[in-house]
Amino acid sequence: MKSQGNAVRSAQMAPITVDEIAERIWLSIAERRLRPGMRLKEAELAEIFGVSRARIRQVLTALERDGLVKTEANKGAIVAEPSAEEARDIFHIRREVEQRVLARLIGHLDAEKLLDLFAHVAKERAANAANDQREIIKLSGGFHLMLAEMAGADFLWGMMRDLVSRTSLITAAFRDSDKYNCGPDEHEELLMHLKNGDLQKAQHAMVHHLEHVENELKLSGNPELARSLKDALL
Amino acid sequence: MKSQGNAVRSAQMAPITVDEIAERIWLSIAERRLRPGMRLKEAELAEIFGVSRARIRQVLTALERDGLVKTEANKGAIVAEPSAEEARDIFHIRREVEQRVLARLIGHLDAEKLLDLFAHVAKERAANAANDQREIIKLSGGFHLMLAEMAGADFLWGMMRDLVSRTSLITAAFRDSDKYNCGPDEHEELLMHLKNGDLQKAQHAMVHHLEHVENELKLSGNPELARSLKDALL
DNA sequence: AGAAGCGTTATTGTCGACAATAATGTCGAC
DNA sequence: GTCGACATTATTGTCGACAATAACGCTTCT
Numbered sequence: 001m002k003s004q005g006n007a008v009r010s011a012q013m014a015p016i017t018v019d020e021i022a023e024r025i026w027l028s029i030a031e032r033r034l035r036p037g038m039r040l041k042e043a044e045l046a047e048i049f050g051v052s053r054a055r056i057r058q059v060l061t062a063l064e065r066d067g068l069v070k071t072e073a074n075k076g077a078i079v080a081e082p083s084a085e086e087a088r089d090i091f092h093i094r095r096e097v098e099q100r101v102l103a104r105l106i107g108h109l110d111a112e113k114l115l116d117l118f119a120h121v122a123k124e125r126a127a128n129a130a131n132d133q134r135e136i137i138k139l140s141g142g143f144h145l146m147l148a149e150m151a152g153a154d155f156l157w158g159m160m161r162d163l164v165s166r167t168s169l170i171t172a173a174f175r176d177s178d179k180y181n182c183g184p185d186e187h188e189e190l191l192m193h194l195k196n197g198d199l200q201k202a203q204h205a206m207v208h209h210l211e212h213v214e215n216e217l218k219l220s221g222n223p224e225l226a227r228s229l230k231d232a233l234l
Numbered sequence: 235m236k237s238q239g240n241a242v243r244s245a246q247m248a249p250i251t252v253d254e255i256a257e258r259i260w261l262s263i264a265e266r267r268l269r270p271g272m273r274l275k276e277a278e279l280a281e282i283f284g285v286s287r288a289r290i291r292q293v294l295t296a297l298e299r300d301g302l303v304k305t306e307a308n309k310g311a312i313v314a315e316p317s318a319e320e321a322r323d324i325f326h327i328r329r330e331v332e333q334r335v336l337a338r339l340i341g342h343l344d345a346e347k348l349l350d351l352f353a354h355v356a357k358e359r360a361a362n363a364a365n366d367q368r369e370i371i372k373l374s375g376g377f378h379l380m381l382a383e384m385a386g387a388d389f390l391w392g393m394m395r396d397l398v399s400r401t402s403l404i405t406a407a408f409r410d411s412d413k414y415n416c417g418p419d420e421h422e423e424l425l426m427h428l429k430n431g432d433l434q435k436a437q438h439a440m441v442h443h444l445e446h447v448e449n450e451l452k453l454s455g456n457p458e459l460a461r462s463l464k465d466a467l468l
Numbered sequence: 469a470g471a472a473g474c475g476t477t478a479t480t481g482t483c484g485a486c487a488a489t490a491a492t493g494t495c496g497a498c
Numbered sequence: 499g500t501c502g503a504c505a506t507t508a509t510t511g512t513c514g515a516c517a518a519t520a521a522c523g524c525t526t527c528t
Binding site: 470472473474476477478479480481482483484485486488489490492493494495496497498 | 511526
């Protein structure tokens, strides 16, 4: 079929932004619709999203910064293929960063922010009830990002965006079950400790939460199981 | 004066790469020739380096990723203005990442790599003796990056590149003396522990080293001293 | 039949020109 | 004289076209 309208997005509507495209791709990776090793051709993406290649190039640069894709000079971009070792590094560093976020947050945390956080967890719960995978993924990452944002620490926020992205990829690559496991219960428990102003317990809950997520992955044994075409075919 | 040759780099020589331009700017920032808050106009940079604006745009994107510049939509890029709090966050995270690097490195470290590391420190010593600031800066960061690279951990290496860049900026912004202080002695001490295969001592030396660097900065008291015009005039 | 060299095609990299936006300066009204 | 609206300028954002490079298939020789 050679098309009648060549782009998915029709003509005169407001063009999609770089961030929106990046999020769409991120979600596709997290949902395992885009698998590690898959090729991301610029022209193809440009057509799909109805934008110029220059836009797509910015998207790919951003995705590479967040560890979701890997680009090689003159060879284009593929969905990144994290190793189990790398996954452990990421979780290790993430635990440290998240603890720092909490330490910085506990200072300037007011009633309003706490309410927003609880409201966010409520949304997570709703998404879980509705079994809306895409929303679950977005909100799970969003919770951790929200903490970093409220902490008012730009550097840590940037780190967290990176780490959340990479965690999404890792989860997509190494979980075996289909249920996404950054559940609202542990988030809420964390919030209770924050509400009480107990940094130590909050940090402990955070570490436990992240270890829980990590332990549900099959990072043991085989370093990386067949995901790309070449791996699948030997 | 309206010029006779409009670019600094003459015509038919091989064009400078994005990475080279980024390094030049990084060094200028680390040497305090470019101060925090200074505006980086694309056209200006394009002229200086004799490349197109598209190239410069890539450079600025990379520099932003490493925390050296901050860009605002439709308003261009300026040299980043780190706060003292941010500086402390960065050192805190850097200590954790560096320890992880060492833990990963200690496994596959052979005689050849160790020799390369000692050779690198020797170069640092030579640069210090010659008082070559630019070389000192490059080699100091390079040592830490070298450790990450030898550890074979891509993720940690990316983190370290980011952290080293940001540390350079912080050092430029907050040190009062002119002598650069990531000295070869402490690097060599670290190597001795690595040579002995003593991870604990190596990590301890690393933490001590980084704390030493941090403590030589004036991060106390005033959150950030006047650097931009608006700060200077209140 | 297999492999190496070559031409073709597909894909990424680069650039210059134009559009959109924000900053600046100017004029006029009160 | 000062404030506000408007025109002008400077700067960034976007795009389409072209160049460079790498992947692929084909032919040919052994």
